[in-house]
Amino acid sequence: MRRIKFALAAAALTLLAACGTAAPEPVAYRPPSAPEAGATFNSTDVMYLQMMVAHHTQGLELVKLARTRGTSEEVAQLAGAIEVTQTTELEVMQGWLTGWGEPTTAGHDPNAHASHGGLPITGADEMAALRKATGGQFQTTFLNLLIGHQHNAVEMARMETDSGLNEKVKDLANRISLSRTEQIKQMLGLVAA
């Protein structure tokens, strides 16, 4: 296996070299590759990523449960788009942590922060509330839970943008903050409709 990989790499290099000398050709579109985080980071970057891995995982549980229940098409589409984009974000964050040799989950129960105001609503609370909701109340409960959940994501992003070090992690925190704010806008429109 390793030998095959090496052979492929060698072949790729040869091809690259060949391209280098060939006449310029139209540049083919290359799909974007996963963002790299680099090697410089501080403990806030690590803690933020670990917290967000947990938070994303909880959010994914919520949107996946919504898929199995009756919601409007608009809500189902929003949940679906959140699911796929958040899954990619989750993989990127786990990849960065692993690349740094850090665990992808915080070493302790996230509820440990509850005493000083952190991670205020746990995934277990959210899931329990959502499982209990039935009929027409399901969609309202789902939206209100997810709105609160995404407000929490914006609050946590602030920690990273204030005291993180790694620019890529800060970029991601900015992205998450903006994205969640926009999602909240959509959901507030849907819940009030």
Next chain:
Amino acid sequence: MRRLVAYPLVALGLVTASLALASPASAHGYVSSPPSRQALCASGRVTGCGPVQYEPQSVEGPKGQRNCHGGLAQFAVLNDDSRNWPATSVGSSVTFNWVLTARHSTSSWEYFIGGRRIAFFEDGGRQPNATVSHQVSLAGFSGRQTLLAIWNIGDTPMAFYNCIDLQIGGGGPAPSPTASPTARPSTSPTARPTARPSAQPTVRPSSPAGSPSARPTGPGPGAPAGEWAPGTAYRTGDEISYQGVRYRCRQSHTSIVTWEPSYYTLALWLPI
């Protein structure tokens, strides 16, 4: 060597982290439906609200007030009745739904119209559920009313304030939800498409150049042949351009800023 440097950083990180973790404690909850004034600001349906659009959950002030902004100067806009707040049409019984971002032990929930308390829910210091709903009778009230909903925290002197503009009862068939209360010229500012990707001051992804902020959008037919734009309902199979590349939509969704084609959205947009 690295370790020696890292320790103080770790210590610093923990301090800042606990401060940051404490910050959600200043942000807790609001009424999302029928929409409170802060929810209307956060949804973009009412614009020009100032900072409350980013933290509708933070309208917190000392208990006992009878205003819409908890006495906070930065949220004074919520108390400004001259701003054409859209009113929601409701019947004589309404379920008020809250978004909570922190579940503080709760003394009570109160609902007022015109200084009269019309509903009271005693929680006796319990921690609320992850979501909270109350059914409130509006019997005896009609027409346009501003309802004040208050969440009294159990273990602090603070409360959360929400004003909710309602059009109560038999006001005729399907009254416009934006029934204007005042003498303002009725070109309703609330009808405006919520296009601008509301630049959140501190926050903006650094990568995507050429922000599409100038585009008038609104959930339109999808403009499948055009440039990607936020606020557009895209269907599976729609094709768009973004920064010179063509993409096909892989999953129907209504677009938002950050869902433009990128590595993070490969499941939404496939390059073609």
